[in-house]
Each structure stands twice: as structure tokens, then as C-alpha cells.
Amino acid sequence: MGYFTSAWVEAALERYRRRGPQDTIMGKPVAFSDRHYLAALLHIYTGTLSLERIAAVAGISPEDLRLQRSQVDFMSLVDYLRTRFSEWFREHLLMRDFALAEYGRLALEYIHLEEQVQSQIKIPLLNQLKNLCYELEDKLAGGKVLAPYDEALFRRLLLFFLSSEALRPTLSARLINRAREAGERAYPGEFERLEIPEKEGFPEELFRHLKASLSHEKGA
Numbered sequence: 001m002g003y004f005t006s007a008w009v010e011a012a013l014e015r016y017r018r019r020g021p022q023d024t025i026m027g028k029p030v031a032f033s034d035r036h037y038l039a040a041l042l043h044i045y046t047g048t049l050s051l052e053r054i055a056a057v058a059g060i061s062p063e064d065l066r067l068q069r070s071q072v073d074f075m076s077l078v079d080y081l082r083t084r085f086s087e088w089f090r091e092h093l094l095m096r097d098f099a100l101a102e103y104g105r106l107a108l109e110y111i112h113l114e115e116q117v118q119s120q121i122k123i124p125l126l127n128q129l130k131n132l133c134y135e136l137e138d139k140l141a142g143g144k145v146l147a148p149y150d151e152a153l154f155r156r157l158l159l160f161f162l163s164s165e166a167l168r169p170t171l172s173a174r175l176i177n178r179a180r181e182a183g184e185r186a187y188p189g190e191f192e193r194l195e196i197p198e199k200e201g202f203p204e205e206l207f208r209h210l211k212a213s214l215s216h217e218k219g220a
Contacts, residue, residue: 003209005109008088009041010213012081026080028073035059036068038214043078044085048112048203049210057210086120093125093160094153101195107163108197112206126172129157133179136186145186158183158191166196 016030016037023030032040039058042049049057055065068074089110098106110118132154136146146154161176183191 003109003206003213004092004106005044005085005089005113006206006210006213008085009038009044009210012041012084013038013214025077031073032077036074037077039065039068040074040077040081042210044082044114044117045112045206046114048114049207053207057207057214059215082114082117083120086117089121090125093156094128097152097156098159099195100159100193101197103159103163104167104195104197107160107167108199108202109206110160110164111168111199112202122172125157126161126175128153129161129179130175132157133175133182136179136182140182140185151187154179154183155187155190159194162191163194163196166194167199 013034017034019030035058039054039060042054042057046054051065051069052062055062058065093106110121113121132146132150135150136154139145145151158176158179161172162180164170165173165176180191
């Protein structure tokens with residue numbers, strides 16, 4: 001499936017490059033070069049990629065990036081793009097089914113996102129899983145299971161969170177395991193198997209991919 005997260009970066013940069021003269025961001029006129037906009041987009045990876053590597057992919061100097069990061073407008077753009085990305089990630093996870101290996105890859109990319117971005121993704125989705133888990137437990141007590149639409153959401157969320165917990169355990173494990181127990185009672189065998197990718201070396205692979213895929217996109 002390639003890199004799920006970098007597909008968003010590439011699409012967002014392309015939309016920015018094709019913007020109209022009257023387009024605004026957060027109600028303000030556009031005032032960023034393509035390179036600086038790309039650098040802002042790549043902040044979804046801070047923590048995994050150093051600022052030096054983000055600068056290298058964006059085609060600017062580390063000193064330039066540090067200067068941009070001292071500016072309120074640039075960091076406001078960074079926060080805005082983090083939020084937009086998080087919304088996109090949540091929407092795509094909820095709207096389609098993935099293969100087991102794809103859930104593993106999604107989780108691998110997720111745990112390498114910036115911490116704030118992870119929280120923006122995790123908190124709403126985990127709350128949704130919790131509500132579905134409680135509803136399923138109530139249904140099971142009456143000899144029923146979830147409606148088809150809710151069942152699909154439950155499956156997608158649980159497979160994603162089981163995969164992410166397998167890669168990096170968190171304090172959310174108790175709730176996720178409770179959801180798994182309810183899921184196994186309702187849908188035997190559905191959550192017994194995961195396909196978890198190797199996480200060693202992923203930051204280096206991501207950096208190489210971003211540099212190769214975005215180098216031809218960088219504007220002046």
C-alpha cells in the first residue's frame with residue numbers, strides 16, 4: 001500500500017501548488033513558498049524525523065527552518081495542518097476496510113507521527129471504540145450483536161488499535177483488550193490474528209521515501 005501518510009503530504013502540497021490567487025488559509029492570504037509549506041506539512045513527523053531531515057526533504061536549510069519555527073504564522077500553519085491531517089487519517093480509517101497487513105502498516109506509520117498528531121487521531125477514535133464496546137457488551141447480554149454499520153466500525157477500530165498496541169504498548173491496553181474480549185465473543189476468530197510489520201529502521205525508510213517522492217515537487 002506504499003506510505004499512507006505521505007500520500008496525504010503529496011496531495012496537500014499539490015493542492016497548495018494549484019491554489020488560486022484569492023485562496024486563503026485560516027482566513028489569511030497565502031504567504032508561504034512551496035518549500036516552506038512542504039516543511040510545515042512534514043511537521044506531522046517531528047519526533048521521528050529531525051528538523052535537519054525535514055529541512056532536507058523540503059529543500060531548505062536547517063537555519064531557515066529554525067527561523068520559520070520562530071514565526072507565529074508558520075507555527076499556526078503547522079498546527080492547522082496537523083489538525084487537517086488528523087481529521088483525514090481518522091476519516092479514512094473509519095470509512096474503509098483494510099487487509100490485516102494494511103492495518104499493521106497503518107499502525108506502524110501512526111506510531112511514528114508527531115505526538116500531538118497521534119493524540120488528535122487517537123482520542124476521538126478510542127472514545128468511539130469504547131462506546132461501541134459498551135454497546136456490544138449490552139447487545140451480547142441480550143443475545144444480539146451490533147448492527148452491520150457499527151460492526152464494521154468496531155472491526156476497523158479494534159484491528160487498528162490492536163496493531164498499534166502490538167507495536168508499542170500504551171495505557172489504553174486495558175480498554176482495547178476489553179473490546180477484543182467482547183469482539184471475540186460476538187465474532188469468534190475475527191481478532192485472533194494480526195500481521196505486524198517490523199518497526200526497526202522505519203524512520204530511515206520513511207526519510208528516504210519522502211526525499212525521493214517529494215524532491216520533484218518542491219517549488220521555488
